[in-house]
Each structure stands twice: as structure tokens, then as C-alpha cells.
Amino acid sequence: MVSFRSITRVFGVFGEALKNSRLGRPTEYIVGRYIRSLVAINLTALRIILSNVWGFSLLVDGATHGSEGYFDVRVSFELSGTIFNKHLLAISMGNLSHKAVNYAERVLVVLSKLGDDNLLRKRIGITSDGAATMLGCHGGFAKLIEQACGDLGEGSVSVNWCGSHQLNLAVGIFIDALIDLVNFRSILGAEITFTRKFESVRSCIGICPTYANTRWESISECCDFLSSNYEEIMQLHKTKGVTAPSSSWWLILFAIGELVEKIKQCFRSMQYRTVTMKDQYEALEYLVKYFQMKFEEQLEGEDASVSIFKVAKHIGNAALYSSALYNEKIDEIEQHRLENGLSNAITGFITGINEIKIEVKGAITATTSTTQIDIIAMEDMTEFRLLILPYRNRLRRQYGSGVVSCIWKQVRKLRETYEFDSTFKDIVDRSCNRDIVQTWKLVDAKGDYTRLVSFALGLASIPPGTHTVEGDFSSLKGVKSAHRGSLSNYALEGQLQAKQYFELIPLANSVGARSPIEK
Structure with a gap:
């Protein structure tokens, strides 16, 4: 709900890139039409992207501005050795109350439209604030989504309570x-x-x-x-x-x-x-x-x-x-x-x-033992076996039946190379103070550990906090007062989608869209 003046600036950039936008003095209908097109393009890109990952997580939070309720959903995932955190949709709640069942129903509809049951099977984590609506053991949002995933035969879902909260x-x-x-x-x-x-x-x-x-x-x-x-x-x-x-x-x-x-x-x-x-x-x-x-x-x-x-x-x-x-x-x-x-x-x-414990459900090792040093420091391969087994079906569904064996071999190679190759050991030791993505890029410079990197960063992508979701709602600061006529319910979604448009399209094309999405 941002002014037309604000949203017009956003779509000026969008339209210039598409070479087909002449906004002039847009009505709410025109703004809505452009935003629907933008959302459709971005969701198409996200569908392509998520079809190329083995697992993803949801970050969620609800907010009300004036009389308008929103449930903001972001997705976090690993792709090509990098961790991404992208806006999915700020779902308008309409006249529905802010209850877990209403949140869950709308999110499940969005996910099913985006990638049917196959997408839901890939979900490996949920992060929210600590409200009972989100994390309640009986009917909380996370529990309802987890049950839906379990009905498809896929368990091993990590549920996190935002550390910053x-x-x-x-x-x-x-x-x-x-x-x-x-x-x-x-x-x-x-x-x-x-x-x-x-x-x-x-x-x-x-x-x-x-x-x-x-x-x-x-x-x-x-x-x-x-x-x-x-x-x-x-x-x-x-x-x-x-x-x-x-x-x-x-x-x-x-x-x-x-x-x-x-x-x-x-x-x-x-x-x-x-x-x-x-x-x-x-x-x-x-x-x-x-x-x-x-x-x-x-x-x-x-x-x-x-x-x-x-x-x-x-x-x-x-x-x-x-x-x-x-x-x-x-x-x-x-x-x-x-x-x-x-x-x-x-x-x-x-x-x-x-006493702070971020993980409400799920083994802590699943989201802390994700750097090469963590894996090397494991006493034996049994610990890594316990780490990968809960996710083996998701990995096989994405990469084929031999992927778990491939990752196992890459772990053995990593540990042996660290022990016997002093140059490699120096590279690993020097990378410890870098962020996890840069650390793995240095270690996997020759591409010897590609599947291991994908698995480790996939686990690391399970978010520990909801600050990015809360950042989405900061867009509401630009709202005009309620008596002004130039308000649009589309504007929040328009701003959030426009911000990531030029990032999503190249990313989707980089992983092999059947027909490239034109900018």
C-alpha cells in the first residue's frame, strides 16, 4: 500500500527494460495489470529455479497495515554454490483472521500452483518468530506445513525460532x-x-x-x-x-x-x-x-x-x-x-x-556442521552418515540414485586431502574466517566437491532468523494516510517483486530455462 507516485517510479524502470511501458497517469487497474504481469514473470523464474535445487526453506511473518493483513513468504535455498534468500509472495489475507490454519492454507495453495507436490517435498526448513500461531505444537503454522509434507512421505524438516527475536x-x-x-x-x-x-x-x-x-x-x-x-x-x-x-x-x-x-x-x-x-x-x-x-x-x-x-x-x-x-x-x-x-x-x-535455542525441531548438526572444517573435524564418517540420511530421498530425487554415494566419496576425499596435502590444508585453514559461501568456493576451486558443496550449503541455507521478512514490511513506511485517494493494494507486492526482478531472471536463465525469459 504505497502511493502511485512511488510505484510509478518502480515501474518506470521495469517498463524501460521491457521497452513496452508508457505509464502516463496510471489508474489502479493499470498498476494492478503491470504488477500481475511482474508477479507472473517472477514466479515463473522462481519455479524454474526451485526445480533445480534439492531443498528449500520458508521464512514467514504476518503483519497488518491499517485494515489490510499480509502474510509475507520468502524462500531460501542453495544454487550453484551460492545461498539465496528471495521474496516469494506477500499474501493478502483479505477478511481472514491471522490464524495458523489460514496462513497454512494460503501458502500450500501458492506452493502447489508453483510446483505441485514435488515442490512441497523439497521443503527442508521453516523459520518464523516465536508466536504460538507460528510455532504452536498443536495447530501452529509450522506444524500444519510439516504435516502436509509428511503426508507426501517426506519428513526431516527443521523448524527454527528466529534467533534475533x-x-x-x-x-x-x-x-x-x-x-x-x-x-x-x-x-x-x-x-x-x-x-x-x-x-x-x-x-x-x-x-x-x-x-x-x-x-x-x-x-x-x-x-x-x-x-x-x-x-x-x-x-x-x-x-x-x-x-x-x-x-x-x-x-x-x-x-x-x-x-x-x-x-x-x-x-x-x-x-x-x-x-x-x-x-x-x-x-x-x-x-x-x-x-x-x-x-x-x-x-x-x-x-x-x-x-x-x-x-x-x-x-x-x-x-x-x-x-x-x-x-x-x-x-x-x-x-x-x-x-x-x-x-x-x-x-x-x-x-x-x-538458553537461546534457535532450532525448535531438527538436529542442531543439520544447520551448524556445514563448513569443510566441521566435516573434517568429525570423529568418523558415522557422524556424517547421520547428517545425510534424513535428506537422501530429496537428494536422489534431484540428482539421481547415485548422489549419496557421490557425496560420501567427496567427503572422504576432502578429509584425506586435508590430512595429506599441506597446500590444501593451508587453503582450508585460511578460509575459516570467511563466510560459508566464500569458504566453499575456495575449497572447491577445481570442482572436486560439487555435490558436497550443494548438500552443505543447502543445509546452511535453512535460515536462523526472519529479519529479511521483516525488512519486506519496511516498504509500508512509504504509505500515505488512509484518506488519500492514491493508494494501491498492489503496491507492496509491486515494490518487493520489482526489487528482485533483475536478479531472478538471469538466475533462472542460468540454470537452463527451456526458453530464456526475456528481460
Whole structure:
């Protein structure tokens, strides 16, 4: 639902490429006709592409804008040694409620039209947020799709709960723990309002970034802005006769500023387009280690053992003004209260991160043991056998009856070459810090491990998060108000499909469309 002006720009590019578009002043009918054509072309390309992969995954999320409900569906897959994440369809829900059965019925219809039962048999993963509608054990979307796949005789489906969503919940609990301590959220909101309310304040220090409960990048920016302008803000409060935050509140703001910056970095590393489950687990592990190294008394053992002494030291040294506030503005009782409160919040956060488990169903090895180092590090071939057996039917259906034996031989060759060829070993070892696609390209430079690469990257393509789906809905930010007449229900789909048109067509043609799709 974006303005015609916006969608016209998109179709200007599309029409120029096709050499047959003269939009002029388009009506909703004209816009709809173009978008239907574009969707048909892109879905044809996706049908060709998905017919050439052994497995694919679904990423899904629902959203409502105004009175219009959408269920956005993306597909993730491996093709020609690369992982792709593409928009399938933003399915309009019409008058239907946002229930799992309605979601499942519409997705199954789309998949059946796109590639009948053969396409559904290729599904190897589902990723969504943690809502009961999506992941409920009894009638959740993932369960319904899994049952439909099982009815066709194909099991072994991985179901993932978005890692970023789980991190978001853990951070929310961490921030909420500071509410009783210093009423953190409420006062933070009041300070943001203060910097925006008065012209004299804005001209002096600028405007504080807005804060959203689920956008931890924004809270990091807020903490940084307020900390950097502490003296000016306190003076402006006095000038305006507005009650300023307490010294205790400022100390907590200074103390968590560095912490939420690390959290922001973790979110960013978990949300690039082709991030794998292994990447997300490594990002979470790095975040936990940072908190442990900074605050724990000992790193051994499963339970967090946060040191009050280390927390007190952090509070007193977090910012330029922390020491003076800590030692001169609050008494010893308040010091202990802040130390214990922040210590409990940090303990809960470390515990929460350690408990994050992205895979709701499916063996964790299926989506973490996907690099050549992982395969080489397996104690014996039994571990790899357990990894490939659940997917053997899908692989054989795509590549022929001998493919499992072929992959098995390539694994043996990989392990033996690594052991006896020092040059190859150096290549493998040096590639460890690269992303998984680049890693396999370096190792398979001669094409000796093509089927193994396809299998490994196919598993790696099972997405650990839904950030790309949520990114699709960001297109709704361009919506005009409801009373404006130039709205189109086609515009969201038009923008999303137009964005990937020039990527899908060459990709479909590269894998041998019977008659090339003309750009």
C-alpha cells in the first residue's frame, strides 16, 4: 500500500527494460495489470529455479497495515554454490483472521500452483518468530506445513525460532530489570521528549534519537546521545525549571551504554541477508563471553557468577562523570542498591542468552556442521552418515540414485586431502574466517566437491532468523494516510517483486530455462 507516485517510479524502470511501458497517469487497474504481469514473470523464474535445487526453506511473518493483513513468504535455498534468500509472495489475507490454519492454507495453495507436490517435498526448513500461531505444537503454522509434507512421505524438516527475536526478548528482560531500580524506561522517554519539546534545547544540543522497545540499535544511540550531552542537559533542566533525572538514573544510563553498544553489534552480525545458524550462535557466544569476561568472577561452570566488585567498578568508571556521581552524589546504601540491581540484571541476561535455542525441531548438526572444517573435524564418517540420511530421498530425487554415494566419496576425499596435502590444508585453514559461501568456493576451486558443496550449503541455507521478512514490511513506511485517494493494494507486492526482478531472471536463465525469459 504505497502511493502511485512511488510505484510509478518502480515501474518506470521495469517498463524501460521491457521497452513496452508508457505509464502516463496510471489508474489502479493499470498498476494492478503491470504488477500481475511482474508477479507472473517472477514466479515463473522462481519455479524454474526451485526445480533445480534439492531443498528449500520458508521464512514467514504476518503483519497488518491499517485494515489490510499480509502474510509475507520468502524462500531460501542453495544454487550453484551460492545461498539465496528471495521474496516469494506477500499474501493478502483479505477478511481472514491471522490464524495458523489460514496462513497454512494460503501458502500450500501458492506452493502447489508453483510446483505441485514435488515442490512441497523439497521443503527442508521453516523459520518464523516465536508466536504460538507460528510455532504452536498443536495447530501452529509450522506444524500444519510439516504435516502436509509428511503426508507426501517426506519428513526431516527443521523448524527454527528466529534467533534475533529471542535475543530481543532477553534484552527486553534485561532493560525491564532496571525499571524497579531507577524507572529506566519511563525517564528515558521523558528525556527524549525534553530534547524535542523546546526549541532552545534543540538548538543547543540537537535532537535525541527516538527509542523503540524492540530496536536495540535505537536505545544504544539514545544512551550515547544523552551521555555525551550530560552537562548541557542538566543545565538546561535547571534553566527550564524541569525536574532532572536522579544521579542514580544517570549512573545506570552510563553503565549500560557500553553494554547496549555490544548488544547492537550482536544484532547487526545476526541480521545480514545470508547469515547462517552457525553465524548466529557464534555471535551470541561472543556476546556472552564479553559479559562474562567483564563481570564474572570465574568463567567455569554453567551458572553465571557475576562479581559485585566488578559491577561496582564498572558503574564508577563507565563515563567521565560516573566517578563523581558515584562517590559524591549517592550514599553507600544507594551504591549497594545499584550494584545489586545491575548485577541481578546482568546475571539474568547472561542466563537468558545461554538458553537461546534457535532450532525448535531438527538436529542442531543439520544447520551448524556445514563448513569443510566441521566435516573434517568429525570423529568418523558415522557422524556424517547421520547428517545425510534424513535428506537422501530429496537428494536422489534431484540428482539421481547415485548422489549419496557421490557425496560420501567427496567427503572422504576432502578429509584425506586435508590430512595429506599441506597446500590444501593451508587453503582450508585460511578460509575459516570467511563466510560459508566464500569458504566453499575456495575449497572447491577445481570442482572436486560439487555435490558436497550443494548438500552443505543447502543445509546452511535453512535460515536462523526472519529479519529479511521483516525488512519486506519496511516498504509500508512509504504509505500515505488512509484518506488519500492514491493508494494501491498492489503496491507492496509491486515494490518487493520489482526489487528482485533483475536478479531472478538471469538466475533462472542460468540454470537452463527451456526458453530464456526475456528481460
